[in-house]
Amino acid sequence: MLEVVNANLLVGHRITRILPVLKIPRSTYYDYLHWQPSRTERRRHLIKQEVLTAWLRYPMYGYPRLTILLNQQSDIHVSQHLVYQQMCELGIRSRMVKRINKPTT
Structure with a gap:
C-alpha cells in the first residue's frame, strides 16, 4: 500500500487526491506510515532469536530444556509454552527421538 502511494507522490500527485482514489482513509495511511512494533512484539522477536x-x-x-537454559542465561523470564510456540514458528525441534518400549508378551 505504501509503495503505491509513494510512487504517486514522486510523480507529483497530491496525497489528498491519491488516498480517495485508492479508497484508503487518511487515518489508516498515517497510522501505517508511523507504525512501530509493540513492546510485546519486540520481546517475542528477541526471545525467538535467543531460542534459535x-x-x-x-x-x-x-522446549523444556531450552526454557531452563534461557531462564538461567538471560534476564528474560520465558515460559515453556512460549518457547514451544517460538520453536514451532521457526520450524525447529529437538533432534533427540524418544524411545518406544514395545510391550513384551
Whole structure:
C-alpha cells in the first residue's frame, strides 16, 4: 500500500487526491506510515532469536530444556509454552527421538 502511494507522490500527485482514489482513509495511511512494533512484539522477536541461537548450540534440547537454559542465561523470564510456540514458528525441534518400549508378551 505504501509503495503505491509513494510512487504517486514522486510523480507529483497530491496525497489528498491519491488516498480517495485508492479508497484508503487518511487515518489508516498515517497510522501505517508511523507504525512501530509493540513492546510485546519486540520481546517475542528477541526471545525467538535467543531460542534459535540456543537451539543451534544445543540441537538435542527440546522446549523444556531450552526454557531452563534461557531462564538461567538471560534476564528474560520465558515460559515453556512460549518457547514451544517460538520453536514451532521457526520450524525447529529437538533432534533427540524418544524411545518406544514395545510391550513384551
